[in-house]
Amino acid sequence: MRHLLSTRDLLRDDAIGLLDIAEDMSEVQNREVKKLPTLRGKTVVNLFFEDSTRTRTSFEVAAKRLSADVINFSAKGSSVSKGESLKDTAQTLAAMGADGVVIRHSASGAPQVLAQSGWIDAGVVNAGDGTHEHPTQALLDAFTMRRRIHGDAARGRDLDGVSVMIVGDVLHSRVARSNLWLLETLGAHVTFVAPATLVPVGASTWPADIRYDLDAALAEVRPDVVMLLRIQQERMNAAFFPTTREYARQWGLDDERLLALRPDSIVMHPGPMNRGLEISSRAADSAQSTVIEQVANGVSIRMAVLYSLLSGDREARS
Amino acid sequence: MARIVLQNSDITRALTRISHEILESNRGADDLVILGIPTRGVILAERIGAQIRQIEASAPVDLVGSLDVTMYRDDLAHHPTRAPQRTRVPAGGIDGKTVVLVDDVLYSGRTIRAALDAIGDLGRPRAVRLAVLVDRGHRELPIRADFVGKNLPSSTDERINVRLSEIDGSEEVSIDLATGAGA
Structure with missing residues (x-):
């Protein structure tokens, strides 16, 4: 390389x-x-x-x-x-x-x-x-998933069959794009969940499912990995969603959604986190969270x- | 044309002798750590470890580890990027222990120089010894082996091939007259 x-x-x-x-x-x-x-x-x-x-x-x-x-x-x-x-x-x-x-x-x-x-x-x-x-972020995310899933036997393995749900601002997120390409290459399947206003034009050609309703998507897909994207206040220059409270209620990983996850699902966030917005404090600090490992x-x-x-x-x- | 210099039984005998010599010089298996240098050194280290456990019932179970020296090589800039291999140190660590490094072929001595640096970053052993299956000469550094399977005077344009059943399917040491000598 x-x-x-x-x-x-x-x-x-x-x-x-x-x-x-x-x-x-x-x-x-x-x-x-x-x-x-x-x-x-x-x-x-x-x-x-x-x-x-x-x-x-x-x-x-x-x-x-x-x-x-x-x-x-x-x-x-x-x-x-x-x-x-x-x-x-x-x-x-x-x-x-x-x-x-x-x-x-x-x-x-x-x-x-x-x-x-x-x-x-x-x-x-x-x-x-x-x-x-943002390729190194995608690599470290894949590394974190591989370690959590395969443990000490992770060497040489890919992420075949792993289902990853990436939630949030896909429109502005380079992390989402880099993750998509890498996870696809490694055999994982990606589902994006976002408000319709935060899905870029042309996303329908991506090798991923695109959903708009987080609760329905979580119930249907039962993902191995839920990755929350940061709501980047500095890029919120248009009315993408009515209020942050509304965003948190519809697309944030709150305590209720955390408890509904499979107990072996992992919760990821590239940081820095907006606690209470895209991720609740309880989700961020739970044993399922890999935020510190990711660093x-x-x-x-x-x-x-x-x-x-x-x-x-x-x-x-x- | 490849000429076979050590056969299956020769390799087994050499490793048995080396195992006894290690125990003799260490006066038993106490505080002993055997570290193989990937790839074939690790296999040889495991065989020596198994022999030692057979000879000395009191030998520690976690005796053998591997030591990758890729990151410490002085020739990294002259080759395409090398993929490093695994380093694993027995649970007791190496502080105060007698570490026996194991490699298949001793040639320039540069790999061992790198291994000594790598050991220095892992801890401070009481002593470091070196065991090799074949010593082919042509040292470029003041390094020598303490335990040698076979001394094999060779010319630099010859190539020494060590094949071990675990990864190569066959078990022999042969010498090739080829351009571009091996490690």
Whole structure:
């Protein structure tokens, strides 16, 4: 692998390979010395044009655990806010000798542009671009599901036959899209549940079922996994639903819906959570919730991605 | 042309001898940990562990583990990305123990160098020993084996193939005159 831009073009074997490497990386997190010397002397740049403390920190921890040097380059207070173009930023980073660039951008496709431009010869990791994709989030979600379902025997396995229900703002969610492609590749079946106003045009061509009534969908599908998406207040720029209370009542995972789930179903949320809106406190803190595991697994997955992109002979893979 | 240098029975005898030698030098099986280096080193380590348990009834049940050294290699940048293998340390850990590393072929010594670094991140053993099925020479680092199945002087353009029944279906060590020597 040279870049990780989307989960749509990720082959099944490559995806399982990444999940397996992440298993090894997660074992390192339990040791006394949590660091590996693998990427010593390599430089990873976190290029964040959008604020995201969680994802940036997760990538930073992952890179540091592999002994890479990390440079955080955020849009605020940098030359980007002075009007520098992506091209000039990329060439600046190339001149400083960056081996890997982790990029988050509000424009869908920005990581693709960076990877294919020839401005910089570094491995590019998409850490979220517009409403397009967020591949490491999908990988860590798949990793979390695989671990909960298969336990210690998870290595080499896919998610064949697992039914995943993704609830909420599908329209703006890159997490939903990345998850859909990856879960489809791994053999799981995805059902989206959302208010009709938050389903994008063209979603009917996706390999997923689309439902509008959460209670009916839960009763019918009895899913293995329920994933709640965050209602992103900053993107609620139109009247997608009347009030947050109404949203919580119709599409939120409240206590009643939690109790109606199968006892072995798991509850996922990519964070940060709006407690009381898309997920109740009881659901978030229940034994079925994987929210904290997802954060820990995020570091393992990002270590696996950085290892796969940056450790080998880059010439041999182009 | 492949020439067979160790047959099934030779391998069994060599491992039996190594097991006895390990017990002799350690004065029993107390505080012993056997760590195999994937892939074939793990199989050899398991066989040595089984032998030791047969010889010494008091040997700990959880004696054998595996130690992946991929992340510690010094040649990662010269090859396509390698998939790491599993590391598993016996429940008692390695602090204060005598660790015996097991690999199939000892060649440049670079794998063992990486293994020593990996061990350093897992704990602080009292001593680290090295057992190999074949020592083919051509060391590039000041490393030697404590327990050797067979010394096999070879030229660098020869290739040593270790086949074990668990994963290769057959059981032998052969020597190939091929370009591009093996590990």
